[in-house]
Amino acid sequence: MTHGQVTRRQFLAGTTVAVGALALGRPAHAKGSVTAAMYPGTWEEAFRMHVAPALKSAHDVDLEMTPLFAVDQIAKAQAARGAPPFDAFVLDPGPRVTGIDRGLYEKFDAKRLTNLGRLSAGMTDEWGVTIAAQVVGIGYNPKKLPKPKAWTDLLKDPWVSRLGMTGFQTTYGTVSIIEIAKQYGGSETNVEPFFTEIKKVLSKVAAIGAPASMPALFQQGQCDITYTNTQTVATLRGRGVDIEFVKPESGAVSFYTTMHVAKGSKEIENAYKYFDTVISAPVQTALMQPPNNFIPVNREVKLARDLPMQSLDEMAKFVHHDWAKINPLRAGWIERFNKEVAK
């Protein structure tokens, strides 16, 4: 053997030792992982803080999150055609129905959830499990405006000139507009009265903006009243913004956020473990605390005092909507909204 030269045999031996050492040195590996689509912002932070560690300690499963809004999840899953970029969806009712319609979920077996008995009846179905509730009403700045009572107040003085609106592109925007329309004689499938009324006051409305920019517009005083959910109100209040939540006389709207297994997922087992962790009492309790402000669905969770209900049974009293009826009309409403409000 000569110095400075390495024979093929030495090279192979050296490589084997090096690779072997690397393999031995690898840390103990988790039982796997699950990739979950997650709403960006509050939800993502809360899940990173509470769900990921709980899932790791209970099932030794790593939670990886892809930040996506509900509509983006449906678009991505549809574009992926059976090879989903994530294993679990988190969705509002509108996109949920679209996903069922387009065959984007695996069939759901609720019996695989150990926490099933702790949920109220009807919180699971053949497509997924409900993991949180949302309550939509009016958020206003009590230092700038008197307290509004009804949905119709939004279109009256002094509120209308400080009103910040969004269109039909979000769930909370859609249900709020439906409720306004109902007060003027409309229904879940007829928002025509809303368009008639908004036309009369359009020039006074303070802001008609993108949903993502609404909290910033409220914080900057561009608008002082808007339709929104309790979670956004609590989050803004946590940042020192003057905002109060009001349940309109005709009732606040409630809808559920659900989770689903993506069709073609390779981590179905871990997805169920993930859902089970999310609906477990300790995680639901943690998610309910500020700054997360989720509305829990697990009956064992003692509700926080500032939630818009004393018990989860009251949820039945809130206004609910049938998204199977709303979805086919939504495209038309969006087009109509564009045309009516465009300058």
Add this chain to the structure above:
Amino acid sequence: MTTATAEIAAPAARRWSAALRPAEWQLVLPLALAYAAFFLVPLVLLILVSFFDDEKITTMGGAQWTKFLGDRFTWKVIADTLKLGVFTVAATSLIGVPVALVYLGASARWQGVILFVVILPLLTSVVVRTFAWIVILGREGVINQTVLWLGLSPAPLRLLQTEHGLVIALTQIEMPLLLLPLLSVMSRMDPNLRDASSALGASKWRTLFRVTLPLSLPGLVAGCMLVFASSTTAFISQLVIGGNRLVYLPLLIWQQSLVVYNWPLASAAALTLLVSVGLGVAAIAAVGRRGHAWALR
């Protein structure tokens, strides 16, 4: 016979070997392949998808195009989108050209400082810059507080969610795109030409209009094309600063593709944006060529 074949074959073989020899065009092969895979193929797909009648992409036909282009509202949106581009180009040019002239006359050290200031906005994300404009243009923002403090207006001005507010913000956001090509052309300009113009008795203004500006026109045209293409497609800025009352083509594309999942209609809208912005850019190039020819006559 054999000789004849060989004689015919020889030049052909030479041509082939010349074509296969590593040549300059092969250097662009990686980029060309990437373009083909990630731009041309998706573009063809986009065109194909736009010719489906239903949202689930099963029946072919031209119904979405008829619906989209048959709607008067679409034409208003196209016109508004192009108008936004023209306004932004005008505003960036009005502010950018004087800055470029200052750059031209500055010492090397100050040129470095100006260049740094020009590039500075590019160092922050467009999302951050856009949200910062909410703080500046808002009812309780910096501009309104100043206006109220100076007593120029009894009530806060409405700047957010207006076209002029959006143009103001886009002017700042797009400014580097105008200035970088302009400064690059100006810095290559031979200073002797301007000196010669003065020595021959031309006034400063005459030198500016007959020498400096015509020579920097290619840079200005390139900058204007970039600003036009970028501002007409600036979805985030249009949506966050303009709000939903100002409807531009990118908003329509987003709504159709991500909210109602009507991809054929979204594709038709996307192709319309591509063509109308392309025509706008071509128009700027044509105006630039004519202007250049006119100025140098």
